[in-house]
Amino acid sequence: MTFDKKIIILQASRVKVKQADRFQTEDVYEWLVGYHQIKDLLGQYINKNDTILILGCGNSLLGEKLRRDGFNLIFSMDYCENVVTNMSNHCDTCKHINWLTMDATNMPIRDETFDIVLEKATIDTFLVNEKDLWTLSAPTIKIIDQTLSEISRILKPNGKFISLSFNQPHFRGLLYSKDKYDWSIRSIDTIGDDFHHYLYVVQKGLPISCSTSYYVYEPPKIIETMATCDESKENDIFDINL
Numbered sequence: 001m002t003f004d005k006k007i008i009i010l011q012a013s014r015v016k017v018k019q020a021d022r023f024q025t026e027d028v029y030e031w032l033v034g035y036h037q038i039k040d041l042l043g044q045y046i047n048k049n050d051t052i053l054i055l056g057c058g059n060s061l062l063g064e065k066l067r068r069d070g071f072n073l074i075f076s077m078d079y080c081e082n083v084v085t086n087m088s089n090h091c092d093t094c095k096h097i098n099w100l101t102m103d104a105t106n107m108p109i110r111d112e113t114f115d116i117v118l119e120k121a122t123i124d125t126f127l128v129n130e131k132d133l134w135t136l137s138a139p140t141i142k143i144i145d146q147t148l149s150e151i152s153r154i155l156k157p158n159g160k161f162i163s164l165s166f167n168q169p170h171f172r173g174l175l176y177s178k179d180k181y182d183w184s185i186r187s188i189d190t191i192g193d194d195f196h197h198y199l200y201v202v203q204k205g206l207p208i209s210c211s212t213s214y215y216v217y218e219p220p221k222i223i224e225t226m227a228t229c230d231e232s233k234e235n236d237i238f239d240i241n242l
């Protein structure tokens with residue numbers, strides 16, 4: 001099903017467009033995980049008639065495969081115009097996806113438009129130059145905050161932001177668990193056996209007190225000196241009554 005873009009788009013002039021060289025030559029590329037690894041999980045959180053926005057789609061087949069699985073109302077966006085053009089012509093199924101070129105930090109989309117905003121490795125790209133994930137630089141904090149504010153704004157009440165990342169919950173929880181976005185982390189699923197990826201489901205309107213807020217850890221304290229061992233206490237273990 002296609003959608004009249006005028007229903008959701010406000011001012012096309014707000015769009016800042018980029019081109020990326022790699023999309024001139026690269027057909028498809030899948031970051032983090034393929035659709036088959038997350039299909040069942042996504043099916044638990046997304047209904048077939050939900051309006052879905054894929055944020056920073058790149059040349060992934062996520063949208064195409066969701067559409068083939070019967071998710072009918074898919075919008076797919078990226079700020080690289082050439083990848084949006086390429087992917088919109090990738091196959092017949094892609095013609096039934098609504099393609100948009102826009103910047104995630106400033107989306108010309110009406111408030112409360114989508115049931116689902118889905119991103120895979122897009123927010124990760126904002127973090128690539130960070131050396132210490134406990135202490136992010138001001139430009140990174142700004143771009144992430146602008147993007148999360150926009151996602152919250154365009155989500156319908158009770159809508160879900162689904163985010164797939166290699167970033168562990170103690171880092172990502174700090175970014176997502178903020179009152180200002182009017183949402184809460186509803187679940188975190190771990191994907192993979194050795195190297196883990198995480199599927200965060202964040203629900204708008206869910207009070208922060210209902211969230212998995214224990215994921216908001218404090219950064220570990222740096223211990224300045226080596227602990228010294230008090231040998232006189234070593235035998236105390238034998239005094240413990242079991």
Ligand SMILES: C[S@@+](CC[C@H](N)C(=O)[O-])C[C@H]1O[C@@H](n2cnc3c(N)ncnc32)[C@H](O)[C@@H]1O
Pocket residue numbers: 020029030031032055056057058059060077078079080083102103104105119120121122125
């Ligand atoms: C690491 S790739 C992930 C692509 C795809 N989601 C996947 O899973 O394979 C990140 C994508 O986000 C896009 N992107 C980065 N910053 C963006 C922004 N501010 N607005 C829209 N798209 C952005 C890039 O052009 C790129 O296609």
